[in-house]
Amino acid sequence: MEQFDLVVIGGGPAGLAAACAAFDSGVRSILILERDRELGGILNQCIHNGFGLHTFGQELTGPEYAARYIRQVRERGIAYRLNTMVLDISREKVVTAISRDRGLSEIAAKAVILAMGCRERPRGALNIPGFRPAGIYTAGTAQRLVNVEGLLPGREVVILGSGDIGLIMARRMTLEGAKVKLVAELMPYSGGLKRNIVQCLEDFGIPLKLSHTVVDIAGKERVTGVTIARVDGRGTPIPGTEEHIPCDTLLLSCGLIPENELSRSMGLELDPATNGPRVNQRLETEIPGVFAAGNVLHVHDLVDFVSQEAAAAGRGAARFLALGEDTSCQIPIEASGGIRYTVPASVSPREMEEQLTIRFRVGSVMNNRAVAVYLDDCQVYRRKRPVMAPGEMEQVVLPRDIFRAHGDAKRIRILTEEA
């Protein structure tokens, strides 16, 4: 059986950054396995700009951002295999993969980084009534058709869900000559970034209908229209508010789900708040030597943070390969006050890098709050946040010295409080 010290599952932004960071921390035997025909993952179809502001101080497009990391992988001589689908990873870290070139192969890894990304919530998971005609796509599928395959999937478009991909596709379809009639969002607020609301909808006069959903899809062979309706506070359509919108295409941008089939089959327990595995401060799952980073762990808004997180996982894997299992005492991070989850979910103050980044999301829109961190009853961090929204990931960066100064802390709490 082939052997590598580190096998990285996925050659998207997380996998590339993780592999480079592991290499830079001394790991030399690394293999990246990628399902697609090229490295770069979802960035290849994200042709819009706005990537890399935090990492490179400039606004790059998705393919440009990917190209920088692909170059880093090549410069380091890190091995990768394309068109290679991982079918299974055992708890003993034997990776089973299949490809046209090599057929079925098994690779023994000492450490594994899970970087499989996420996938879109499909129509079947949304319970939209109506027929099942052609013309219903997830926004990301439409994005691939337009940007990679060079095809326009429709002319008159309604978009359900105001996630970023939906907003980006509203602009993209408009630029390519389609008429985007409206974006309907179930929640009373948008799930997308503010800049996308401005530059993708307002720039082109596309209405955003908050607290609205699609209640019927018409058309037998092809979509001929959809019916939208206003919803109440619990998301239930309000009778009498229905409106029929003629269209030939419905795009769905209704959330992303971490792609954890492999994690699940390894026996990793998934956090119901993130749909990803739980990890400690070095992004290591409950199986020693198995790490996770990027959208497979929790869905991100900005690729820069995916790269940062994945680099931490790469360094974590290098540390595991050099020093073995982290047997130090883990303290769970307790989240409250509207914070839904934290990544990492637990930390070991003894095993920390120079600083610890805690990423999280809140469960609802919050105004004039402060985010605070307590070690036991001592407040070690506080920052005012005028606005927080579920659609925008938050982060807290804590220097290691804080933990050193409270060496015997038994509890770590993160919460929001009155500003």
Next chain:
Amino acid sequence: MEKRILTCIGCPMGCQLEVTLEKGAFASVTGNTCKNGARYAQKEVTDPRRIVTTTVRVEGSRENACTVPCKTAQDVPKDLIFAVMEDAAAVVATAPVRIGDVLKENAGGTGVSLIATKNVN
């Protein structure tokens, strides 16, 4: 005196900006929490510009790529976005293409070039 409400796009904060215009010219802004917000507000009401990103067709790709993603090398006036798109629709690039290659000069009469954003072999 005219007032305009904008959402700042400088960062995920998305500050609500209230811009005051005197005879159509920028006078003042409130609601911003940093100087980028003030700069954005002034530019947005006097000379709104956007980077246009799109794709053009490509021929001769060894990797069977159909499209090359591209962008305007700088931001262009907002009202010329569709002029850029019209020019882009007529471009057929020939592989190999490297990031930064000029695919169309003076796209849409903006004086700005359309440049490739991906290496296509």
